[in-house]
């Protein structure tokens with residue numbers, strides 16, 4: 001790069017991932033929270049993403065509090081798909097009704113509900129009691145088996161319990177899914193990949209202090225990697241401090257290609273195929 005770009009447009013103008021106003025290959029944004037973006041006009045954002053060549057966007061629910069908003073958003077945009085689930089932070093507010101709601105949606109609108117999630121364990125914040133997190137996580141894994149849907153897993157500082165649960169449930173799950181925003185230990189990464197899960201990486205891999213996450217990229221087979229932004233969080237370098245949006249996803253893709261030392265086009269084709277395999281087949 002010639003000089004440090006100040007805007008995403010300046011960045012694209014200098015980047016090989018962008019040509020003639022468009023990405024050189026289509027990309028799927030596999031994890032964002034469109035309902036949490038502040039001061040963003042979603043119609044304008046969708047137009048921008050479409051003209052950029054972002055082929056599909058998956059917006060992720062985190063609890064019964066945002067189910068209806070997430071469903072409303074995916075309804076307004078043909079390229080936007082969605083998930084429903086209870087984030088471990090919100091496990092304390094989980095209701096059995098959440099499961100029946102998801103069953104209903106899966107029956108009525110199965111085409112755009114692409115996964116159960118996000119669900120999992122977060123022992124870093126411990127916003128919900130750990131026992132409750134485990135109980136709710138297992139209920140959702142059972143639901144994913146029942147509905148034949150993949151899962152979107154969040155895990156932080158919970159490697160031991162997560163490994164145990166994945167070993168127990170993984171082999172029974174017809175669709176597997178993704179361990180998103182992967183930032184756990186290399187051992188858990190290797191186990192998840194061995195069980196057939198994808199690993200999702202985001203702007204974190206561009207952070208200076210994230211060598212361990214880059215090692216996880218390095219050890220994960222290219223046919224099990226997904227890219228995401230997790231917007232509005234985790235804005236990639238050099239735009240940290242600004243709100244993240246799916247527009248920034250090419251920075252994550254470029255970094256994966258660089259870490260794995262694979263030509264950009266080849267990397268994009270593999271990862272796009274992975275997104276199809278994980279969520280759309």
Ligand SMILES: [Zn+2]
Nearest residue numbers: 031060118230
């Ligand atoms: Zn998320």
